[in-house]
Amino acid sequence: xxxxxxxxxxxxxxxxxxxxxxxxxxxxxxxxxxxxxxxxxxxxxxxxxxxxxxxxxxxxxxxxxxxxxxxxxxxxxxxxxxxxxxxxxxxxxxxxxxxxxxxxxxxxxxxxxxxxxxxxxxxxxxxxxxxxxxxxxx
Amino acid sequence: xxxxxxxxxxxxxxxxxxxxxxxxxxxxxxxxxxxxxxxxxxxxxxxxxxxxxxxxxxxxxxxxxxxxxxxxxxxxxxxxxxxxxxxxxxxxxxxxxxxxxxxxxxxxxxxxxxxxxxxxxxxxxxxxxxxxxxxxxxxxxxxxx
Numbered sequence: 001x002x003x004x005x006x007x008x009x010x011x012x013x014x015x016x017x018x019x020x021x022x023x024x025x026x027x028x029x030x031x032x033x034x035x036x037x038x039x040x041x042x043x044x045x046x047x048x049x050x051x052x053x054x055x056x057x058x059x060x061x062x063x064x065x066x067x068x069x070x071x072x073x074x075x076x077x078x079x080x081x082x083x084x085x086x087x088x089x090x091x092x093x094x095x096x097x098x099x100x101x102x103x104x105x106x107x108x109x110x111x112x113x114x115x116x117x118x119x120x121x122x123x124x125x126x127x128x129x130x131x132x133x134x135x136x137x138x
Numbered sequence: 139x140x141x142x143x144x145x146x147x148x149x150x151x152x153x154x155x156x157x158x159x160x161x162x163x164x165x166x167x168x169x170x171x172x173x174x175x176x177x178x179x180x181x182x183x184x185x186x187x188x189x190x191x192x193x194x195x196x197x198x199x200x201x202x203x204x205x206x207x208x209x210x211x212x213x214x215x216x217x218x219x220x221x222x223x224x225x226x227x228x229x230x231x232x233x234x235x236x237x238x239x240x241x242x243x244x245x246x247x248x249x250x251x252x253x254x255x256x257x258x259x260x261x262x263x264x265x266x267x268x269x270x271x272x273x274x275x276x277x278x279x280x281x282x283x
Contacts, residue, residue, distance in 0.1 A: 057162035059278070063231060067200065071165040074269050077226060079233045082167050085278035089177050090235065091184045091217040091271070093242035097146070098265035100246075103256040106143070108152065110246075110259060114140045117215055117244070119175050119186050125279055134170040136186055138139070138157050138193065138213065 053128040058083040058135065074116045081120050082137050088122010139211070139246060141257060153257070154199040155211055155248050157191070182219035182238065184272055188212070195250050209250040214262060217242045217272045224271050232281040237273015 060070035061084050072079055074094030081090055094116030099109050121134040141153040156166040170188060177184045191211040198204035219238035227234040245262040249255070259265065276282075 055162060057160065058164060058167075060163040060165065061277075069159070069165055070163045076224070076269075076271075077228070079228070079231065079275075079277065080235055080271060080273075081233070081275050081277060082164060085280065087276040087280040088274070089181060089184070090237075090273060090275045091177075091186075091240065091242075093215065093217065093240070093244075093267040093270035095268035096242075096244055096265055097268075098244065098259055100141075100257050100259035103254070108141045108143055108257060109146055110139055110141050112140050112142070112146045114154065115244075117186070117213075117242075119170070119184060119215075120275075121175055121177065123280075134172075134175045135164075135167050136170050136175070136188065137165070137167050138155075138188075138191060138211070 054126065056127045056131060058124045058131075058133070059085055059126050073113065074118075080118055082118065083120050083124050083135060085125035086120060086122060088120060088124075090118060090120050092116075092118040139248070152197060153248075153250075153255075154196050155193050155209055156196070156199075157193050158206070181274070182272065184217045186213065186215045188214075193248075195248075195255075207250055207252055209248055211246060211248045213244070213246045215242060215244045216262065217270055219272050224273060229283045231277075233275060233277035234281060235271070235273055235275040237271055240270040240272045242267040242270035 061072055061079060065071050072082055074092055080092040095113045096111040096115040098111055099107060102108055118137045123130050123132055139155045140151055142150040143152045144150040157168050159165055174188050175186050189212045193209050193211050194206040195209040196204045196206050217240045219240050222239040224239050225236045243262045243265045245259045247258040
């Protein structure tokens, strides 16, 4: 069974994808008490829906870089995709050289290996099913 | 995307724009809305065009716990294959990519409202990338040696 990814798909909306990590990190850092737990009783209405088959988020490449992250540097022997269990089209680029201007008229260059991008369009497997989507490493 | 004042060197880094790391561990990866990526029918060219990408500016990245400021980015990248084929197969890491070396060019603009900063690149044609490829990949469960 395939699921078509859409930016309007509630299960995987762009905004939710971007902000959920920040919210989780912030809550964890502050060690906010769970209100229902603090009352000694869990409020049924506040329960997250149970996910039986795992997340719909794509699975990151399992190989870790030297910084302990899932980042994949670009290069001829490096994997272009940032998504594991993936088949599809990819385009990868890195080490740009370019210039631009800020709002105060300063000329600022952009580039280096840290200016790297890629696109991944195709099928990925997660949540016990094949999904389709398009993603970009910015 | 890293901005520098002066030469492209870590000591001159003044901004670093990227999405946050996703809760699932995906590193600076965002989903792209329909129409944001276009591959040509022959797979030899591609365009990424996104507007209003919610990102962060971490001028001190990769320092641990570097301050992060909310920012927005518009981005357009164009890949065009050269005639040089590119292929790499790694049975140990279970991935294979087949395609072409490519030429990639980029134009972008960013805004960091809280510090009244914005920046716009010169036109796309003025940029170059030292590494670019375009092609097809399989990995993980889709990989067969």
